[in-house]
Amino acid sequence: xxxxxxxxxxxxxxLTSLAIFLGxxxxxxxxxxxxxxxxxxxxxxxxxxxxxEKKNCNLCxxxxxxxxxxxxxxxxxxxxxxxxxxxxxxxxxxVVFKDSFRKMPNLGVTEQEATDLAAFLEWVSKIDNHxxxxxxSEERMSAAERRATGGAGLSRGAAAFQQNCIxxxxxxxxxxxxGPALDTIxxxxxxxxxxxxxxxxxxxDPQSTxxxxxxxxxxxxSAIGEFLAKQQ
Amino acid sequence: xxxxxxxxxxxxxxxxEKVTGGEEVLVPYASQRVAYWYFVIALALFVLQLLVGxxxxxxxxxxxxxxxxxxxxxxxxxxxxxxxxxxWMLLGFMGGxxxxxxxxxxxxxxxVKLAYIQLVAxxxxxxxxxxxFAFGWxxxxxxxxxxxxxxxxxxxxxxxxxxxVAMTVIKGKKTAILGMLLGGLxxxxxxxxxxxxxxxxxxxxxxxxxxxxxxxxxxxxELVTAAILAFVLIKVTGVDRRVVEKYLYIETALFLFTGxxxxxxxxxxxxxxxxxxWIGGIFSAMEVLPIIAMVIDTFRTQRQKGVVIKDKVVWxxxxxxxxxxxxxxxxxxxxxxxxxxxxxxxxxxxxxxxxHLAFFGAYALLNFTxxxxxxxxxxxxxxxxxxxxxxxxxxxxxAVLGLGVAxxxxxxxxxxxxxxLGQGFMVAQANMQFWFKVVLVxxxxxxxxxxMTFWQMVFAKEAPGExxxxx
Ligand code: HEM
Ligand code: HEM
Ligand SMILES: [Fe+2]
Numbered sequence: 082x083x084x085x086x087x088x089x090x091x092x093x094x095x096l097t098s099l100a101i102f103l104g105x106x107x108x109x110x111x112x113x114x115x116x117x118x119x120x121x122x123x124x125x126x127x128x129x130x131x132x133x134e135k136k137n138c139n140l141c142x143x144x145x146x147x148x149x150x151x152x153x154x155x156x157x158x159x160x161x162x163x164x165x166x167x168x169x170x171x172x173x174x175x176v177v178f179k180d181s182f183r184k185m186p187n188l189g190v191t192e193q194e195a196t197d198l199a200a201f202l203e204w205v206s207k208i209d210n211h212x213x214x215x216x217x218s219e220e221r222m223s224a225a226e227r228r229a230t231g232g233a234g235l236s237r238g239a240a241a242f243q244q245n246c247i248x249x250x251x252x253x254x255x256x257x258x259x260g261p262a263l264d265t266i267x268x269x270x271x272x273x274x275x276x277x278x279x280x281x282x283x284x285x286d287p288q289s290t291x292x293x294x295x296x297x298x299x300x301x302x303s304a305i306g307e308f309l310a311k312q313q
Numbered sequence: 314x315x316x317x318x319x320x321x322x323x324x325x326x327x328x329x330e331k332v333t334g335g336e337e338v339l340v341p342y343a344s345q346r347v348a349y350w351y352f353v354i355a356l357a358l359f360v361l362q363l364l365v366g367x368x369x370x371x372x373x374x375x376x377x378x379x380x381x382x383x384x385x386x387x388x389x390x391x392x393x394x395x396x397x398x399x400x401w402m403l404l405g406f407m408g409g410x411x412x413x414x415x416x417x418x419x420x421x422x423x424x425v426k427l428a429y430i431q432l433v434a435x436x437x438x439x440x441x442x443x444x445x446f447a448f449g450w451x452x453x454x455x456x457x458x459x460x461x462x463x464x465x466x467x468x469x470x471x472x473x474x475x476x477x478v479a480m481t482v483i484k485g486k487k488t489a490i491l492g493m494l495l496g497g498l499x500x501x502x503x504x505x506x507x508x509x510x511x512x513x514x515x516x517x518x519x520x521x522x523x524x525x526x527x528x529x530x531x532x533x534x535e536l537v538t539a540a541i542l543a544f545v546l547i548k549v550t551g552v553d554r555r556v557v558e559k560y561l562y563i564e565t566a567l568f569l570f571t572g573x574x575x576x577x578x579x580x581x582x583x584x585x586x587x588x589x590x591w592i593g594g595i596f597s598a599m600e601v602l603p604i605i606a607m608v609i610d611t612f613r614t615q616r617q618k619g620v621v622i623k624d625k626v627v628w629x630x631x632x633x634x635x636x637x638x639x640x641x642x643x644x645x646x647x648x649x650x651x652x653x654x655x656x657x658x659x660x661x662x663x664x665x666x667x668x669h670l671a672f673f674g675a676y677a678l679l680n681f682t683x684x685x686x687x688x689x690x691x692x693x694x695x696x697x698x699x700x701x702x703x704x705x706x707x708x709x710x711x712a713v714l715g716l717g718v719a720x721x722x723x724x725x726x727x728x729x730x731x732x733x734l735g736q737g738f739m740v741a742q743a744n745m746q747f748w749f750k751v752v753l754v755x756x757x758x759x760x761x762x763x764x765m766t767f768w769q770m771v772f773a774k775e776a777p778g779e780x781x782x783x784x
Binding site: 084087088090091092093094095097098099101102105106108109110112113116117119122127130131133134135136137138139140141143144145146147148149150151152153154175179181182183184185186187188205208209210211213214215216251254255256257258 | 372373376377378379382383386387388389391392449451452453454455458489511513514515516517519520522555558559562563565566567569570571572573574576577580581582583584585586587588589590592596656657659660661662664665731732733734735736737738739740742743
């Protein structure tokens with residue numbers, strides 16, 4: 082009977098594909114610990130994941146590219162703005178995004194929850210996911226960013242700016258919008274003042290809301306200062 | 314009732330259900346009537362889904378002040394939009410199943426009471442879930458937001474449903490369509506379980522999230538769709554059952570062969586092994602084949618010698634399902650399924666565009682096909698206003714097409730500005746806002762089309778004029 086044959090084709094096709102699928106699922110479980118640095122998957126990271134879920138962050142943001150497309154992807158956000166940057170955004174979004182045309186709600190996140198979230202996002206940013214997303218890929222450091230930070234042959238200051246500041250500040254239209262664009266900052270501050278500003282913003286501007294960039298070395302701070310002083 | 318059953322067995326599949334006395338039996342089995350409330354509630358939830366959708370579009374197109382954003386977070390409405398979608402579609406499938414099974418198995422549903430209990434369980438879960446979201450009672454995982462205790466109610470509801478359908482089939486006639494339908498439904502229910510636990514590792518979390526979402530829409534739901542379409546095809550065109558069944562097997566074989574391993578197209582960038590890029594890319598690219606086969610099959614049926622289309626409205630929706638499936642899932646799915654392209658489009662409005670076109674083209678239209686087949690009969694309406702019904706089809710379909718294309722344009726802008734040029738996310742969004750205004754316009758048109766259809770289906774009186782054979 083024709084339909085019997087058709088039924089066996091159905092069975093064979095399904096089972097082949099199922100075997101491949103389950104085989105690869107097994108392989109994924111085998112490799113996932115190495116690919117995601119499971120040894121660093123601490124209780125604090127898990128606590129951060131729970132906050133992420135409790136506060137519905139995923140219903141505006143994507144993570145690993147999944148979720149909702151209303152707000153920036155946060156897979157590599159820790160590389161862009163760091164622990165302090167994340168905490169500032171989450172604790173006071175109404176301040177950080179007051180000039181933005183799209184707002185993030187204040188979700189009543191506590192200091193502790195914000196720290197856990199940052200730990201979670203730091204862990205996520207180190208998942209080996211084939212260098213996605215493209216806009217955060219260091220390998221593919223975009224042409225626009227290279228243009229923005231000084232064209233061919235990146236100076237040390239430009240490179241350090243790119244590494245530490247571009248997540249929050251833009252130059253030439255490329256970069257983040259949490260802090261102001263720095264295209265003409267050289268007209269306001271000289272190199273030494275910028276270097277001081279980076280380490281302790283309130284020492285220069287008592288009103289400043291920028292988190293101190295404690296992970297930037299002294300040499301990098303001076304180099305960034307010289308680079309920015311030239312932006313007029 | 315018993316008389317009707319006897320009548321059914323003596324009829325050939327396609328013959329109009331005429332009782333010798335001249336009176337027509339529209340619904341041969343009394344228990345088929347449970348489908349009515351499933352359909353009406355599904356339709357109402359669809360209306361609600363679209364109203365909430367408008368707020369999403371507004372949030373994209375305009376600046377919402379901080380105090381409103383704090384009070385009515387975007388995420389709440391987005392959770393409602395997708396949960397309502399899944400709920401109404403599942404209710405539609407279940408109602409469709411209850412309508413179809415008695416005619417196929419040639420006996421009454423095992424327990425009508427269970428069917429109503431189960432309906433109440435699902436609707437109550439839905440209402441509690443939606444109200445719960447507003448109070449922050451959520452699992453925070455897109456589409457699978459409902460909290461674990463409610464998950465268990467869903468599972469119990471699903472078990473009741475499966476038991477009820479299985480008992481009916483076991484005691485009645487067994488057909489290939491019933492086998493496929495039941496297989497798809499069991500598969501569907503099993504997959505849901507993988508979305509329930511809390512996973513510590515985010516990568517594993519999303520890995521199993523797709524076991525629900527992908528294996529539903531590109532696996533289990535396809536089986537249910539194929540079975541329901543096959544049933545309608547036989548009823549509306551009167552083609553030979555054996556031919557339809559043969560294609561049913563071949564198409565579902567292709568769906569599962571490509572769709573299971575094709576899950577890999579969601580595992581490219583999540584921290585899973587590289588093998589998925591190959592397997593996912595190749596198998597998911599082939600997912601287009603069964604969809605093309607379905608379209609060819611539908612048109613082949615129509616052209617067959619001696620086939621008379623007995624219900625223009627149902628047939629319009631059935632062909633629309635096949636073509637909509639091809640556009641939304643086939644063309645728009647294929648467009649971003651290869652890793653080389655997906656690297657740039659992943660998680661952008663390109664995805665949202667495909668999501669809308671595919672869900673509407675494949676599953677909303679499928680549900681409407683069944684609704685239009687069953688609702689007039691359930692209401693005792695012998696002739697519907699075909700022109701109004703078919704214009705409803707065109708208004709809704711073109712509105713969704715417009716909405717989907719506008720999102721696709723926004724998505725291409727986003728991909729280029731954010732991912733290729735490396736400008737900020739918000740710079741890209743600023744350039745996309747216009748297209749969300751276009752989305753809103755089409756959204757309003759869609760709501761008008763749906764309300765028209767709702768009214769036609771649920772309230773409109775019998776159309777005047779010659780009585781048409783109601784299949
Ligand atoms: C009727 C069947 C289908 C439906 C209802 C559907 C629906 C969806 C939805 C809602 C999403 C987004 C999920 C999310 O991230 O929230 C999605 C993603 C996706 N779909 Fe489909 N789909 C269907 C068929 C297909 C087919 C046949 C293909 C390929 C040929 C495909 C390719 C994709 C890809 C590549 C993505 C991931 C997009 C990304 O990376 O962001 N889909 N689909
Ligand atoms: C009034 C018309 C509609 C409007 C204005 C609208 C708007 C939206 C918006 C703005 C989103 C959020 C996209 C995101 O950021 O993730 C969304 C998500 C979604 N909508 Fe709609 N929608 C409408 C109708 C529909 C219909 C008819 C369907 C299906 C039959 C549908 C299915 C979905 C799905 C599946 C998602 C999730 C997409 C994804 O994750 O990629 N919507 N909708
Ligand atoms: Fe998929």
